[in-house]
Amino acid sequence: MEGRPSISTENNEKSQEIQTFQNEDGTVSSYFDKRKVRIAPRSTLQFKIGPSFTPKVEYNAVKDVRTGKKVEFEIKPRIDRGFDFIENEWIGYKRNYFTVVSAFDTPNMTLEQFLQGSYEVRPENSHSRLKVRYFAVKLVAKCIEDQSQINLVQHTAKRDKGPQFAPPIHPLVPAPLPNHQMIREASNVRNESKMKKFDHDFFLHRDRILQDFDDGCIIYTYPNDTIKKVARYERIQFASSITVKKPTQQSKHFVLQLVLGCCIDGNHMNRDSNSEYYNLDTYDQDADTTFIPILMKQTPALIIRGRSPSNYPQQIKTLSTKEETIIAETSSSNIIVEPKFCKRGRKKKEYAEEEDDDDDDDEPIISERCNNKREKKSDRNSKPIENPEAHLTYIEGVKRKIVPLVLQSSLTARDLELLPKTSMLSALHNSLEADTTPSFHLSPLNDYDVELLSIQYDPFNLENHHPYDQQPLTEGILLGPLESRKRKLSNKSSISLLSETKLKISKKNSTMVATTTAASNSSASSVSFSTFHSFAPISREYQHHSATVTNNFLIKHISPSQQAQGNNDIPRSTPHVNNPMDISFCLNIEESPTSRQRPYSSKRGIVTAGGNSKPSELLNSSDLLDEPSFFRH
DNA sequence: GGCGACACAAATGT
DNA sequence: CACATTTGTGTCGC
Numbered sequence: 126m127e128g129r130p131s132i133s134t135e136n137n138e139k140s141q142e143i144q145t146f147q148n149e150d151g152t153v154s155s156y157f158d159k160r161k162v163r164i165a166p167r168s169t170l171q172f173k174i175g176p177s178f179t180p181k182v183e184y185n186a187v188k189d190v191r192t193g194k195k196v197e198f199e200i201k202p203r204i205d206r207g208f209d210f211i212e213n214e215w216i217g218y219k220r221n222y223f224t225v226v227s228a229f230d231t232p233n234m235t236l237e238q239f240l241q242g243s244y245e246v247r248p249e250n251s252h253s254r255l256k257v258r259y260f261a262v263k264l265v266a267k268c269i270e271d272q273s274q275i276n277l278v279q280h281t282a283k284r285d286k287g288p289q290f291a292p293p294i295h296p297l298v299p300a301p302l303p304n305h306q307m308i309r310e311a312s313n314v315r316n317e318s319k320m321k322k323f324d325h326d327f328f329l330h331r332d333r334i335l336q337d338f339d340d341g342c343i344i345y346t347y348p349n350d351t352i353k354k355v356a357r358y359e360r361i362q363f364a365s366s367i368t369v370k371k372p373t374q375q376s377k378h379f380v381l382q383l384v385l386g387c388c389i390d391g392n393h394m395n396r397d398s399n400s401e402y403y404n405l406d407t408y409d410q411d412a413d414t415t416f417i418p419i420l421m422k423q424t425p426a427l428i429i430r431g432r433s434p435s436n437y438p439q440q441i442k443t444l445s446t447k448e449e450t451i452i453a454e455t456s457s458s459n460i461i462v463e464p465k466f467c468k469r470g471r472k473k474k475e476y477a478e479e480e481d482d483d484d485d486d487d488e489p490i491i492s493e494r495c496n497n498k499r500e501k502k503s504d505r506n507s508k509p510i511e512n513p514e515a516h517l518t519y520i521e522g523v524k525r526k527i528v529p530l531v532l533q534s535s536l537t538a539r540d541l542e543l544l545p546k547t548s549m550l551s552a553l554h555n556s557l558e559a560d561t562t563p564s565f566h567l568s569p570l571n572d573y574d575v576e577l578l579s580i581q582y583d584p585f586n587l588e589n590h591h592p593y594d595q596q597p598l599t600e601g602i603l604l605g606p607l608e609s610r611k612r613k614l615s616n617k618s619s620i621s622l623l624s625e626t627k628l629k630i631s632k633k634n635s636t637m638v639a640t641t642t643a644a645s646n647s648s649a650s651s652v653s654f655s656t657f658h659s660f661a662p663i664s665r666e667y668q669h670h671s672a673t674v675t676n677n678f679l680i681k682h683i684s685p686s687q688q689a690q691g692n693n694d695i696p697r698s699t700p701h702v703n704n705p706m707d708i709s710f711c712l713n714i715e716e717s718p719t720s721r722q723r724p725y726s727s728k729r730g731i732v733t734a735g736g737n738s739k740p741s742e743l744l745n746s747s748d749l750l751d752e753p754s755f756f757r758h
Numbered sequence: 759g760g761c762g763a764c765a766c767a768a769a770t771g772t
Numbered sequence: 773c774a775c776a777t778t779t780g781t782g783t784c785g786c
Contacts, residue, residue: 165767
């Protein structure tokens with residue numbers, strides 16, 4: 126307790142591996158180390174808000190033709206899956222999906238005014254002002270060490286059975302960013318009525334707008350009638366070919382960049398490698414359209430863990446007999462010994478249950494073995510169990526979790542998960558004191574002016590030092606003070622459950638207010654602090670419960686330098702604009718902007734492309750496929 | 759040691 | 773409640 130931002134209440138070993146924080150919308154973000162604990166693939170614990178993005182870096186200005194004034198833009202990106210905050214680092218897994226979502230806004234203009242307007246941009250390398258056809262965002266990744274661009278791949282829900290493609294450029298109109306919860310709920314919807322429920326939050330249907338707009342205003346020059354309000358980059362992975370470690374075995378550092386741009390007719394690529402947005406513009410040959418960057422936000426350094434078994438809970442094969450293989454799994458202090466009946470000698474997975482607070486649950490529970498070969502309970506008990514503590518599978522934990530969730534004075538993340546979603550939202554809230562809000566800040570800066578170097582998490586005002594790699598300054602990285610990273614964040618605070626089961630937090634119109642002091646959009650290593658403040662409004666009928674949650678993040682920002690990367694060997698993606706409702710493909714063209722649409726390769730529907738990339742790196746996208754998979758069913 | 763491919767399985771969606 | 777889907781990850785074999 127004592128006012129910690131963590132809301133876990135459990136004391137058992139598993140729970141200590143999970144740090145849970147509440148999000149502003151009532152959901153929680155539970156960070157855990159996949160080297161230590163395995164959580165079921167579809168667990169809601171796999172959804173979590175990732176690192177905040179840096180303040181925007183501005184590139185080209187856009188002028189409102191009517192007023193002649195520069196238009197202000199803001200982008201609101203958020204990571205909703207795939208990155209855990211572990212011992213002062215943001216950790217992702219090469220094999221796992223991550224999600225980045227973003228909307229953009231024009232703070233000084235209403236949507237109507239925006240749609241009614243027309244806009245011009247004058248790219249750095251151009252002498253004339255060019256008419257903006259539409260605004261759009263794109264997602265790119267870079268390796269900090271060498272500034273190289275990193276290919277990203279997007280899958281459909283079908284994963285290997287479906288196509289792979291580059292995260293497309295998404296044409297967008299200004300809109301609020303749906304909260305984390307809505308992104309969760311919309312992630313795998315196929316049901317039509319459910320789709321409709323989300324439609325308004327994610328799409329603007331130009332053809333359904335009664336209002337009439339002047340000829341030539343921007344709404345008419347968007348490429349499709351169905352225009353996205355939110356870019357949802359779901360099921361994204363780093364290209365499988367990336368190396369996540371340097372030759373020295375130290376981890377590389379990556380950043381994700383969300384770029385707002387405008388698309389104009391013709392090829393206006395800026396090939397000046399000194400351009401501050403070199404490699405951020407994109408020419409789409411098919412549409413003969415160029416994406417001109419307006420502004421960008423990026424994540425702090427990210428660590429990506431590869432496929433090495435060392436990045437997963439250790440397995441130790443201890444015995445193999447003719448009929449069965451005994452495998453001991455050590456996960457933290459738990460040791461599970463189980464026989465193996467699976468074909469091919471495969472080991473059954475064990476999923477951690479976050480907690481077990483029933484006193485009578487001391488009996489260890491081993492999950493069923495392979496599908497049709499469950500052990501009898503008696504057999505199970507006769508197995509040599511090393512750990513007297515209960516070790517529940519996810520499913521069994523749930524089954525046994527018959528806890529009155531309402532009126533409970535405190536609950537855990539697991540409790541929250543067990544609640545119906547709507548209740549879960551309302552379940553939160555709590556008694557976190559002001560000083561319990563998570564606060565993030567960066568380590569003392571150094572002279573590395575290119576990227577946001579590190580983040581330190583100091584929720585308890587403890588001095589956590591940054592465990593950054595201390596090494597090769599060859600890339601010019603100055604690392605923060607290294608120090609003990611042993612300290613673990615406490616997970617002892619609790620959250621109280623509101624007695625009102627019907628309390629609901631509105632899913633819509635979550636507002637975010639970012640206050641930046643000493644913003645730094647300039648070039649070299651400038652630093653700023655900003656407070657990120659968010660509110661999740663409660664739906665009207667329940668506002669009196671004042672369940673609005675507030676999170677404050679103190680962030681020390683370093684503006685990314687816009688110096689060039691000068692790596693010619695990095696493929697530049699040039700997807701063409703997507704049509705949200707048809708099946709045109711966005712192709713990722715490597716240095717040769719020649720080829721366009723590619724058919725699926727013969728194998729398993731994977732799109733292949735020519736050029737200098739390996740098949741797995743060639744990214745194509747279908748807009749249709751970019752939509753929730755339900756559009757395809 | 760890494761990667762593509764395939765497999766298993768657990769929670770979610772219908 | 774049953775079946776289908778989605779996605780973390782175990783594993784084989786190159």
